[in-house]
Amino acid sequence: MAAMQSKQAHETKYAWAGGLTVFAAVMLTIAGVIAVFRGIMGIAEDDVFVATRNYVFEFDLTGWGWVHLILGAVAVIIGIGLFQPSMWARVGGVAIAGLIIIANFLSLPYSPVWSVVLIAMSGFIIWALCVSRKDDVTA
Secondary structure, eight states: OHHHHHHHHHHHHHHHHHHHHHHHHHHHHHHHHHHHHHHHHHHTTOTTSOOOSSOTTOOOHHHHHHHHHHHHHHHHHHHHHTTSOOHHHHHHHHHHHHHHHHHHHHTTTTSHHHHHHHHHHHHHHHHHHHHSOHHHHOO
């Protein structure tokens, strides 16, 4: 009886960890696609962005476009890699989500709403990837 309860508890724990990894994979892929589109808009110097003067981290809008485009492309690749239970994808997911948080914080004056949304989304991605242990995810 105790062995059956232990097996059921292990299966429930495995499903929970697998679900968090899939959640992180989907969210990182979505965040990456949004960052790619945001990068394209920045490179094209679209009128969507707000022009704020006298900001400490003031950079060229085209430069920010390239930063977001590259981060977004890497995030999509790692997000797709997260659908397989591999440690490199989890470490890369945490790293790229952290870089996305930093890039969105620095570009807050250009698009404040999307920056805050992507910062929150990346925070949830980091949480989901860090909460499940290696032995919970791999079979």
